[in-house]
Amino acid sequence: MAKEQKKIILTGDRPTGPLHLGHYIGSLKNRVKLQNEYEQYIIIADLQALTDNAENPEKVQKNVIELGLDYLSVGIDPKVSTIFIQSLIPALSELTMYYLNLVTVAQLERNPTVKDEMRQKGFGNRVPAGFFIYPISQVADITAFKANLVPVGADQVPMIEQTNEVVRAFNRIYKTNVLIETAALVSDVPRLSGLDGKAKMSKSLENCIYLSDTPDVVKEKVLRMYTDPGHVHVKDPGKIEGNVVFEYLDAFDLEKKKVAELKENYQRGGLGDIKAKEYLFEVLEDLLAPIREKRKEFAKDPAQIMKIIKKGTAKANEKASQTLKEVKEAMGLVY
Amino acid sequence: MAKEQKKIILTGDRPTGPLHLGHYIGSLKNRVKLQNEYEQYIIIADLQALTDNAENPEKVQKNVIELGLDYLSVGIDPKVSTIFIQSLIPALSELTMYYLNLVTVAQLERNPTVKDEMRQKGFGNRVPAGFFIYPISQVADITAFKANLVPVGADQVPMIEQTNEVVRAFNRIYKTNVLIETAALVSDVPRLSGLDGKAKMSKSLENCIYLSDTPDVVKEKVLRMYTDPGHVHVKDPGKIEGNVVFEYLDAFDLEKKKVAELKENYQRGGLGDIKAKEYLFEVLEDLLAPIREKRKEFAKDPAQIMKIIKKGTAKANEKASQTLKEVKEAMGLVY
Numbered sequence: 001m002a003k004e005q006k007k008i009i010l011t012g013d014r015p016t017g018p019l020h021l022g023h024y025i026g027s028l029k030n031r032v033k034l035q036n037e038y039e040q041y042i043i044i045a046d047l048q049a050l051t052d053n054a055e056n057p058e059k060v061q062k063n064v065i066e067l068g069l070d071y072l073s074v075g076i077d078p079k080v081s082t083i084f085i086q087s088l089i090p091a092l093s094e095l096t097m098y099y100l101n102l103v104t105v106a107q108l109e110r111n112p113t114v115k116d117e118m119r120q121k122g123f124g125n126r127v128p129a130g131f132f133i134y135p136i137s138q139v140a141d142i143t144a145f146k147a148n149l150v151p152v153g154a155d156q157v158p159m160i161e162q163t164n165e166v167v168r169a170f171n172r173i174y175k176t177n178v179l180i181e182t183a184a185l186v187s188d189v190p191r192l193s194g195l196d197g198k199a200k201m202s203k204s205l206e207n208c209i210y211l212s213d214t215p216d217v218v219k220e221k222v223l224r225m226y227t228d229p230g231h232v233h234v235k236d237p238g239k240i241e242g243n244v245v246f247e248y249l250d251a252f253d254l255e256k257k258k259v260a261e262l263k264e265n266y267q268r269g270g271l272g273d274i275k276a277k278e279y280l281f282e283v284l285e286d287l288l289a290p291i292r293e294k295r296k297e298f299a300k301d302p303a304q305i306m307k308i309i310k311k312g313t314a315k316a317n318e319k320a321s322q323t324l325k326e327v328k329e330a331m332g333l334v335y
Numbered sequence: 336m337a338k339e340q341k342k343i344i345l346t347g348d349r350p351t352g353p354l355h356l357g358h359y360i361g362s363l364k365n366r367v368k369l370q371n372e373y374e375q376y377i378i379i380a381d382l383q384a385l386t387d388n389a390e391n392p393e394k395v396q397k398n399v400i401e402l403g404l405d406y407l408s409v410g411i412d413p414k415v416s417t418i419f420i421q422s423l424i425p426a427l428s429e430l431t432m433y434y435l436n437l438v439t440v441a442q443l444e445r446n447p448t449v450k451d452e453m454r455q456k457g458f459g460n461r462v463p464a465g466f467f468i469y470p471i472s473q474v475a476d477i478t479a480f481k482a483n484l485v486p487v488g489a490d491q492v493p494m495i496e497q498t499n500e501v502v503r504a505f506n507r508i509y510k511t512n513v514l515i516e517t518a519a520l521v522s523d524v525p526r527l528s529g530l531d532g533k534a535k536m537s538k539s540l541e542n543c544i545y546l547s548d549t550p551d552v553v554k555e556k557v558l559r560m561y562t563d564p565g566h567v568h569v570k571d572p573g574k575i576e577g578n579v580v581f582e583y584l585d586a587f588d589l590e591k592k593k594v595a596e597l598k599e600n601y602q603r604g605g606l607g608d609i610k611a612k613e614y615l616f617e618v619l620e621d622l623l624a625p626i627r628e629k630r631k632e633f634a635k636d637p638a639q640i641m642k643i644i645k646k647g648t649a650k651a652n653e654k655a656s657q658t659l660k661e662v663k664e665a666m667g668l669v670y
Binding site: 047055060085091097102125128174328 | 381382385386387389390392393395396399420422423425426428429431432433435436437438439440441442443460461462463464465466467468471472508509641644645663666667668669670
């Protein structure tokens with residue numbers, strides 16, 4: 001009996017900094033869950049990171065191994081998930097070159113995700129050309145591994161649509177079916193707020209709890225978390241809407257009943273912020289302590305981490321090279 | 336005594352059609368002359384050809400070997416010149432990706448050569464993204480081989496300037512000197528007119544004499560060449576300005592004295608168009624017959640041509656990979 005082919009997922013991160021609780025709840029947790037059900041490729045997108053970090057390659061380089069450490073520490077299993085470094089796979093750059101001929105400059109300009117990002121990054125009229133075309137580099141990443149699914153936030157859906165436009169154009173023009181359309185696996189987890197409650201958790205806003213933070217740092221961060229500014233005395237009734245402590249309890253505490261009780265208590269008056277925060281700290285530590293322990297173990301032997309990533313890269317390279325070969329054959333570009 | 340390092344030239348063509356007399360006089364002749372003095376890399380730019388031929392990869396593929404045949408037939412010596420296929424050198428795509436981060440979209444939009452080309456090609460608002468960024472792909476071609484000189488027409492000088500902007504940006508940002516600035520070797524040969532005398536010789540205008548044309552075809556083309564429409568009878572005085580026959584005699588006849596006599600005779604009245612054209616045909620045949628003979632010989636064994644090109648490609652690949660390695664090291668992007 002033929003073994004059923006597992007569906008393929010492509011996911012990954014730009015190596016621009018350590019991963020935080022927002023990443024954990026938004027994607028890492030899911031990757032760990034999905035890695036046995038799917039064939040999972042996890043890209044450490046250093047080329048993509050460079051598109052807006054050209055002046056800081058050392059930051060990108062340094063964070064590649066940090067990302068590897070984060071992945072392994074949260075439970076990504078390199079025996080079933082393939083972790084790889086983008087810049088070590090020449091086929092990804094080569095595919096990008098072929099795909100760039102199948103989209104117009106106007107189509108790139110219309111991509112709403114990139115438009116938003118360009119505004120956020122404040123490039124003005126100094127948009128790096130590499131950044132402008134990075135959606136097509138992503139098409140290469142996705143199609144190289146023939147990914148059926150790409151986990152994304154809702155704001156990233158246009159990227160997947162653009163990918164499929166390229167896939168359809170390629171298959172139509174070259175009368176082939178070597179490229180396959182992919183689907184967005186849209187996360188239904190709302191994005192986690194930062195400590196200040198003002199915006200989503202984001203490295204650039206310095207409102208993060210990192211997976212690699214020490215307990216002291218986590219405690220300090222939890223203690224300065226935004227709650228209800230009107231909740232001055234323990235006995236005062238407090239609001240839980242917009243209260244980051246309760247948002248985090250909802251996200252991370254598995255004992256839903258306990259959280260419901262705490263909320264009631266807080267709203268009625270009688271639960272102090274400090275107490276609630278100390279409880280949240282414990283909840284977070286239940287998650288973070290084992291991750292931290294594993295990280296410490298792995299960090300003892302960085303060469304071993306790199307060996308794992310290199311092994312994944314070799315596997316990914318083989319797969320991407322095979323796709324490139326099929327792409328060139330479909331184009332008749334064989335010598 | 337250390338052997339003096341030869342300077343490096345990068346030159347080449349898009350494989351979109353056979354080469355014609357305009358190519359010969361504008362560049363091929365010079366390549367044959369320069370190949371012993373310089374280390375010459377000749378790129379068969381199939382990737383670049385695809386940027387505005389994405390729907391015709393078979394045309395591009397087919398013309399790669401035709402181009403190789405043309406090169407060898409005019410006297411390019413593969414023992415001293417390195418002929419190679421662009422798409423077989425992954426480092427060229429990879430370098431392009433790194434360089435794209437060092438130029439802005441606005442800088443690409445300002446490139447006057449590309450602006451002109453986009454207008455000529457009538458893309459309207461459907462400019463392929465690959466075409467838009469091809470100057471940066473050219474930067475990769477030039478820098479990969481550390482070319483000191485790039486033979487170009489005057490209209491291509493902005494391309495060389497853009498190359499050097501990228502080179503300087505790279506060296507400045509990454510505090511290195513691995514990339515070297517290149518210089519335009521601007522041809523002082525005016526571009527050859529087409530048979531109709533209305534525009535320069537160009538495949539798309541169907542006004543060319545190809546190096547691979549048979550004698551019959553060459554003769555037929557010479558006979559319908561544009562001369563002086565006012566020169567009706569042999570005895571009438573004729574004009575040589577704008578007269579394509581005399582332009583070609585100036586370009587191809589080595590006996591300058593003889594050409595001067597013919598011109599005088601024509602202007603005075605007494606030299607018929609047919610006679611002048613028959614003479615030009617002989618002059619062209621002195622050039623084309625040996626090229627045609629060599630082409631016929633080479634064409635007997637296309638596998639041998641491909642072997643020569645593949646050998647050049649292997650050498651070029653080694654050189655480009657070495658440059659990519661140095662580029663990554665300069666960026667600290669080493670794992």
